[in-house]
Amino acid sequence: MTEFAIRAPRTDEVEVLADLHLRTWKETYGGAFPASAWGQAAREQRLRMWDAICNRPRPADRFAVAERDGELIGIAGSGASMDDAPVREKHLFFIYLLAAEQGSGAGQALLDTVVSSEPASLWVLEGNARAIAFYERNGFVFDGARQPTGFETGGEELRMVR
Template sequence: MTATRIRAPRPQDAEALAELHLETWAETYCGVFPDSAWGQEARRGRIRMWSSICSAPRPGDCFAVAERDGRLIGLAGAGASQDSPAPREKQLFFIYVLASEHGTGAGQELADAVLSQGPASLWVLGTSSRAMAFYSRNGFVPDGTRRPCAYEGAGDEIRMVR
């Protein structure tokens, strides 16, 4: 297997990153989120989001992509906490890796690239045992805070901190 390359996203990556984001969401949340979560309206929103991230990220935000053999396989982002009050200054916004790349270390490399080892918080779907185990291995523990997922019927999100 070729080594994973971690790098910053580039403006020309925006559409491919939007597609990757939707593909990883569909792999991760199929049967949990409605199909509209990766439908055409969601696609347009992700293209706008990634165009902005790739061309003019907010100060203090850090985004990284994982690439293997010239193909984007994962993405991650972190920055200032979006919670009020913030349990930690830094928050992991997301890490998504293609299911075919699970277990290759790409997710860990992405986490290391956007978070380092310092204090941080994140939100994870409470039914996502694989993600919760990954975050636990990275020193995160639930802090007892829950909120409903934006998609009705998908369960609660759990905040984890380290």
């Protein structure tokens, strides 16, 4: 397997990024979230989101992609917390990697790029053992906060901090 590269997303990649985001969501949450989570309305929302990220970034935000052999395999983003009562200034918005790439080191490289070793918070789906173990290896611990995912079948997210 060739090495991966970590870089900033490019303005001409909005559609590819939106589709990768939805594909990784389906791989990650296929058994928990309804199909609408990666349907057409979700794609349109992701297109708007990635257009803003690529073309109108906010000063505190940091986004990165992982690429292998010219194909995007993962995405990550962080920035100022949008929680009502932020517990950390920096928040990991997301980190998603294609299932076939998990364990390759690309997820760690993405996290290191967008958060580094700084104090941060994040939300993780309750029961997502692989993600929880990854965050715990990186010094994150649960702080007791919970919130609904917004999907009727999605359960709850738990906050982790370091």
